[in-house]
Amino acid sequence: MSKPHFVRRRLAPVIGTRNYQSFRENVRRDFRRTCAYCLLEEIWAAGLENFEIDHFRPRSLFPEYETSYYNLYWSCHVCNRLKRDYWPSPDLIERGYTFVDLCETAFDEHFALVETGEWHAKTKAAEYTIDLLRLNRPHLVALRLLLADVL
Ligand SMILES: [Zn+2]
Numbered sequence: 056m057s058k059p060h061f062v063r064r065r066l067a068p069v070i071g072t073r074n075y076q077s078f079r080e081n082v083r084r085d086f087r088r089t090c091a092y093c094l095l096e097e098i099w100a101a102g103l104e105n106f107e108i109d110h111f112r113p114r115s116l117f118p119e120y121e122t123s124y125y126n127l128y129w130s131c132h133v134c135n136r137l138k139r140d141y142w143p144s145p146d147l148i149e150r151g152y153t154f155v156d157l158c159e160t161a162f163d164e165h166f167a168l169v170e171t172g173e174w175h176a177k178t179k180a181a182e183y184t185i186d187l188l189r190l191n192r193p194h195l196v197a198l199r200l201l202l203a204d205v206l
Pocket residue numbers: 090091092093094095130131132133134135
């Protein structure tokens with residue numbers, strides 16, 4: 056939970072289809088069965104049935120990335136639902152407000168886990184991501200505290 060997190064994507068599988076769902080198991084493996092945003096593993100977040108493929112760059116805004124393997128992230132249902140089709144405007148991006156991408160940067164560069172179980176933002180991107188995805192929602196904070204005692 057509190058470990059630095061950096062997702063290393065493997066080579067995109069060669070699958071002759073235009074259906075991104077066919078990449079499901081590969082994406083799941085790349086993200087080590089962990090939500091790309093709240094970092095809960097499937098076992099702590101209601102299991103596989105609660106996880107889905109997220110389009111990091113939303114399909115509605117970037118249709119060209121719909122089946123792009125490296126745009127497919129593993130996400131719990133809540134994070135995916137909160138993220139929806141949000142994408143920062145060019146103005147926000149220029150000011151540093153964008154989604155933290157843990158395929159590109161390490162957890163510790165953006166977030167600090169504090170004793171209360173909350174994540175504090177170290178960067179504007181972290182601030183944006185925490186706010187939009189409610190990464191300090193009560194369930195997550197409670198679970199982080201619980202896991203800190205158990206693990
Ligand atoms: Zn999540």
